[in-house]
Amino acid sequence: MSETRLEMRAGESADVVLRGATVLDPVAGIDAPHDVVVRDGRIAELAAPASASASADGLEEIDATGLHAFPAFFDPHVHLRVPGQEHKEDIETGSRSAAAGGYCGVLAMANTAPPVSTPADVEALLADARASASVRTGFLATVTAAMQGEELTEMASLRDAGAAGFSDDGLPLRSARILRRALQYQRLCGGTIALHEEDPELSGAGVMHEGPVSAALGLEGVPSISESTTIARDAAIAGYEQARIHVQHLSAAESVEAVRAAKAAGVRITCEASPHHLCLTDEAVRSLDPRRHKMNPPLRSEADRQALIAGLLDGTIDCIATDHAPHAAEEKEVPFEQAAMGVTGLETAFAALHTHLVLPGTIELGLLVEKLSAGAEPFGVERPSLAPGSEANVALCDLAATWTVGEDGYESRSSNSWCAGEQLTGRVQMTLAGGQIAYRLRSFSMGVAA
Numbered sequence: 001m002s003e004t005r006l007e008m009r010a011g012e013s014a015d016v017v018l019r020g021a022t023v024l025d026p027v028a029g030i031d032a033p034h035d036v037v038v039r040d041g042r043i044a045e046l047a048a049p050a051s052a053s054a055s056a057d058g059l060e061e062i063d064a065t066g067l068h069a070f071p072a073f074f075d076p077h078v079h080l081r082v083p084g085q086e087h088k089e090d091i092e093t094g095s096r097s098a099a100a101g102g103y104c105g106v107l108a109m110a111n112t113a114p115p116v117s118t119p120a121d122v123e124a125l126l127a128d129a130r131a132s133a134s135v136r137t138g139f140l141a142t143v144t145a146a147m148q149g150e151e152l153t154e155m156a157s158l159r160d161a162g163a164a165g166f167s168d169d170g171l172p173l174r175s176a177r178i179l180r181r182a183l184q185y186q187r188l189c190g191g192t193i194a195l196h197e198e199d200p201e202l203s204g205a206g207v208m209h210e211g212p213v214s215a216a217l218g219l220e221g222v223p224s225i226s227e228s229t230t231i232a233r234d235a236a237i238a239g240y241e242q243a244r245i246h247v248q249h250l251s252a253a254e255s256v257e258a259v260r261a262a263k264a265a266g267v268r269i270t271c272e273a274s275p276h277h278l279c280l281t282d283e284a285v286r287s288l289d290p291r292r293h294k295m296n297p298p299l300r301s302e303a304d305r306q307a308l309i310a311g312l313l314d315g316t317i318d319c320i321a322t323d324h325a326p327h328a329a330e331e332k333e334v335p336f337e338q339a340a341m342g343v344t345g346l347e348t349a350f351a352a353l354h355t356h357l358v359l360p361g362t363i364e365l366g367l368l369v370e371k372l373s374a375g376a377e378p379f380g381v382e383r384p385s386l387a388p389g390s391e392a393n394v395a396l397c398d399l400a401a402t403w404t405v406g407e408d409g410y411e412s413r414s415s416n417s418w419c420a421g422e423q424l425t426g427r428v429q430m431t432l433a434g435g436q437i438a439y440r441l442r443s444f445s446m447g448v449a450a
């Protein structure tokens with residue numbers, strides 16, 4: 001079977017010592033202060049604090065005292081908007097945005113203009129990533145030709161071209177027959193199928209969660225069952241075909257229950273939740289600010305948010321994915337009903353979740369770190385690790401730093417951040433991705449020169 005391909009710009013391999021960092025990699029069982037020695041782009045050694053000799057070895061010395069070093073994050077669900085919507089984002093700006101958020105890898109969705117449906121499309125994007133990406137970047141292809149929902153793409157050829165998986169994200173697969181056939185092909189050619197779960201008949205013209213808030217605002221709602229009934233259908237089909245599915249952006253309590261039941265029944269199903277669904281509820285929509293609060297699936301109730309948190313805690317939810325969805329100002333600066341759906345999230349995911357969930361004691365830091373890099377595995381990509389010998393993929397974070405989102409602008413070309421203007425605690429200072437230094441916060445002091 002073909003492999004998932006990820007590409008990034010070739011550059012200088014990192015040779016640095018992160019002096020005295022608190023190293024936390026729950027999967028590798030590491031939780032202690034170390035000098036993290038990175039030589040030739042790999043984790044050469046986790047040495048006792050202040051023991052590694054930097055100057056002798058010609059390594060750049062970085063004072064990481066008081067900072068945390070985590071395995072860099074991996075986002076299996078971003079929209080880079082290429083080809084066709086480069087005014088919103090492109091591979092260079094989107095991957096820079098990822099690096100600024102502590103990510104070492106991303107997978108881009110295929111609902112571009114035109115959609116990514118042919119092997120030539122995938123090859124062109126991988127070549128573009130090789131020329132311009134700051135972090136390892138992979139591309140899904142659509143499940144159906146041109147996302148029309150009718151005919152399957154040439155899945156085997158797309159896999160041979162390096163497609164990371166398949167998704168019609170942006171739209172659900174309406175036809176159970178099409179999904180079933182796609183899963184039959186997947187068993188032959190590999191490539192996880194990622195599903196945007198929604199029943200268009202139930203969603204109708206809804207623009208927010210259906211509940212007391214939508215009633216109060218007089219806005220049409222999207223009921224939770226639009227998502228959960230489709231997940232139940234698709235999990236049953238995947239179970240029948242013994243195939244593998246990944247459910248995108250879970251938003252509702254009923255959906256968490258549907259995935260939990262499918263897992264208990266032995267279905268090969270994984271799923272993700274997004275930072276905005278874990279931090280906000282439909283109460284935020286009272287702002288009627290589509291730039292921050294209109295997305296699909298919509299922000300739901302507090303009970304739904306609590307169910308997502310419970311799903312993280314008990315393992316029902318495998319990973320956190322941002323669904324980073326840049327939009328131009330003119331698509332957002334219109335009445336709520338007409339505005340485009342989606343928010344950006346790469347630069348703020350860690351800080352927002354640290355602020356909203358870790359600091360109040362709702363979840364532990366280790367769980368957050370684990371879930372932010374777990375999104376690699378459903379797509380057959382090796383999870384970033386700080387174990388010696390690994391490629392250097394490191395997010396160096398200051399957990400005490402406070403900052404206001406957007407005050408220094410964004411690396412993304414778009415500014416529709418769901419937490420724009422919010423003060424967050426915790427900030428990525430530096431990111432190593434694919435063995436290279438992918439990002440340094442401008443104000444981050446580089447310590448004593450070697």
Ligand SMILES: [Zn+2]
Binds near residue numbers: 248
């Ligand atoms: Zn979606």
Ligand SMILES: [Zn+2]
Binds near residue numbers: 077325
């Ligand atoms: Zn999406």
